[in-house]
Amino acid sequence: MADPAPRKIIHVDMDAFYASVEQRDAPALRGRPVAVGGARARGVVAAASYEARTFGVRSAMPSVTALRRCPDLVFVPPRFDVYRAISQQIRSIFADYTDxxxxxxxxxxxxxxxxxRHALGSARAIAQAIRARIAEETGLTASAGVSYNKFIAKLASDQNKPDGLCVIPPAAGAAFVAALPVKRFHGVGPVTARRMEALGILTGADLRAQPLAVLEAHFRSHAAYLHAAARGEDHRPVRADRPTKSVGAERTFETNLSAPDELHDALTRVADAAWTRIERHGARGRTVTLKLRHADFRTVTRAHSQATPVGERSRFLELGEALLGGLLPVPNGVRLLGLTLSGIVGEETPAQPTLL
Structure with a gap:
């Protein structure tokens, strides 16, 4: 039997979404470095404008670090109700082209x-039409990647940002992936990237040269994904209205932590990163789960569920702190901490913990 025709997948990514909304609604902010988030001592950047990014300001960065890198940075409090409304407006545009x-x-x-659906002739033409309607109806720009699978479409959407379009046909997929730094691969965080660098794996081509057995030895359950990704392979379908199960973040430390104050400070940073994702997904849930991995790789989890959804970062962190306190002391040290919100109510967006 002949192979089925390749799927046509578009990944649409709004350009600096939160910050762009604030600049759109406040003309005085246009052209200025803007961060959405809190400027308090223990605040965190939820999003940064492109003007701020030129100074190295990034989402999930501590506010004090962001201000040190960009003293003229303007902080704007987030307006998630506005972002959600615009997101629904954009989603209605998508729905005109596909279910x-x-x-x-x-x-x-x-x-x-x-x-x-509209006989536009190609996935490229569909992506162009969607981007044009987003710009016309919201005053915002979006970048899009077009390809034959989700993995490459997501990489492509970042290729020509902002306000860009990148099309990778099936014949070019493997070569496109081979030329990219592995740190750009979805799911490869800074810690994993450093481990790869130590093994001499810097590009997709380097990764493709590694036998699956070698990847399994170093990256365990992540190996099969990396092996396929290096070859431009991804068979996951686009799943409409996939329910959210959990949203969170975790951090692997360069050196093991054992002092209680170090662990609590680290948990605060993990909670900030997780809460940024929780707000980005518009998620609310009833269960907070702490994940702790000891120096010997023994992993334990503890969870707390409450009757009403966790609605504030302070409560999210408070529950995480209580769970951590029940596991102290840890004389041999901790190599990883994670904090996750689950039991999600009233949302449909998919989310998984970020590997930091």
Whole structure:
């Protein structure tokens, strides 16, 4: 039997979404470095404008670090109700072109446009039409990646940002992936990237040269994904209205932590990163789960559920602190901490913990 025709997948990613909304609604902020978040001593950047990014300001960065890098940075408090409303407006545009929409967060989604509903002739033309309507109806810009699978479409959407379009046809997929730094691969965080660098794996081509057995020895359950990704392979379908199960973040430390104050400070940073994702997904849940991995790789989890959804970062962190306190002391040290919100109510966006 002949191989089925390749799918046509678009990954749409709004450009600096939160910050762009603030600049759109406040003309005085246009052209200035803007961070959405809190400027308090223990605040965190939820999003940064492109003007701020030129100074190295990034989301999930502590506010004090961001201000040190960019003294003229303007902090704006987040307006998640506004971001959610605009996200719904954008999603209604998507729905005019396909029913197969898999939101990843308020500002990005996968679309399967294998069926050309409006007979526009190509996935490229569909992506161009969607981007034009977003600009016209919201005053915001979006970048899009078009390819034959989700993995490459997501990489492509970041290729020509902001306000860009990148199309990777099936014949070019493997070469496109081979030329990219592995640190750009979805799911490869800074810690994993450093481990790869130590093994001489810097690009997709380097990764492809590694036998699966070698990847399994160093990256365990992540190995099969890395092996396929290096070859431009991804068979996951676009799943419409996939329910959220959990949203969170975890951090692997360069050196093991054992002092209680160090662990509590580290948990605060993990909670900030997790809460940024929780707000980005518009998620609310009833269960907070702490994940702790000891120096000997023994992993324990503790969870607390409450009757009402956790609605504030302070409560999220408070529950995490209580769970951590029940596991102290840890004389041999801790190599990883994670904090996750689950039991999600009233949302449909898919989310998984970020590997920091």
């Amino acid at each position: 197969l929409i898999e939101p990843l967060s308020l500002d990005e989604a996968y679309l399967d446009v294998t069926v050309d």
